Amino acid sequence: xxxxxxxxxxxxxxxxxxxxxxxxxxxxxxxxxxxxxxxxxxxxxxxxxxxxxxxxxxxxxxxxxxxxxxxxxxxxxxxxxxxxxxxxxxxxxxxxxxxxxxxxxxxxxxxxxxxxxxxxxxxxxxxxxx
Numbered sequence: 001x002x003x004x005x006x007x008x009x010x011x012x013x014x015x016x017x018x019x020x021x022x023x024x025x026x027x028x029x030x031x032x033x034x035x036x037x038x039x040x041x042x043x044x045x046x047x048x049x050x051x052x053x054x055x056x057x058x059x060x061x062x063x064x065x066x067x068x069x070x071x072x073x074x075x076x077x078x079x080x081x082x083x084x085x086x087x088x089x090x091x092x093x094x095x096x097x098x099x100x101x102x103x104x105x106x107x108x109x110x111x112x113x114x115x116x117x118x119x120x121x122x123x124x125x126x127x128x129x130x
Contacts, residue, residue: 008074009046011107014130015100019110020056022082024093038081038090040100043107044071050102056081056090057097064088071106 022038044050049072055065067084071077081090081098090096100108 006046006048006104009048009105011043011045011105012130013102013105015102015106015108016130017098017100017108017110020081020090020096020098021094022090022092039110040079040081040098041109042069042071042077042079042100043109044073044075044077044102044104045107046104047073048104049073050104050106052100052102052106054084055099055101056084057099059095064090071102 017040020038040054042050042052049070052069052071053065054067054069055063056067057063064087067086069077069079082092084090100106
């Protein structure tokens with residue numbers, strides 16, 4: 001690593017999650033743990049806080065954002081897209097994609113819990129990095 005680079009930092013600064021969809025409802029189970037959701041798991045293994053800008057893209061309208069979050073140094077943040085509220089909530093039951101841009105390298109993993117049926121489904125994959 002060159003001078004001034006953080007030896008603990010891993011990952012990239014730009015990430016894309018091409019497939020996004022928050023199921024519009026959940027079946028019978030009560031509580032946040034069983035709520036249908038979409039999550040970006042952000043890992044900042046470096047020594048500096050990561051300031052992340054998220055832009056949400058839709059098939060039929062202009063992008064929303066930026067949504068701003070901070071991942072403290074040497075920490076992880078499991079960010080539910082359901083919780084993003086400002087500048088506008090991410091719509092339920094609508095297709096979208098997202099681009100995450102950080103000022104320091106991070107790792108991004110995408111997870112969805114679909115609890116629309118009694119048999120919930122969970123999917124997870126590492127996002128595309130550039």
